[in-house]
Amino acid sequence: EGWECLAVWLRYSAMRQLDWQRKYHTKPRELSQSQDALTQRLTDVYKKDAALRWLLRLVIAAVGRGGTSDMGQRIRDEILV
Secondary structure, three states: OOHHHHHHHHHHHHHOOOOOOOOOOOOOOHHHHHHHHHHHHHHHHHHHHHHHHHHHHHHHHOOOOOOOOOOOHHHHHHOOO
């Protein structure tokens, strides 16, 4: 399903090895909504598929928590550091 690729990509992103979103002007609100949607999807799959739980733990560990208000700005600031 691509969970392995997502786990690797997010891990490299968390380690600041990937250079993405630097040349784009993504709105903080969109970042936080996307991250929130991703964490919701991950938790849904985690509840339904016990065989993938070990892999989803790796993915969840590399993703910060999504949210609203200033969370989007914090996510954007982390990307730009």
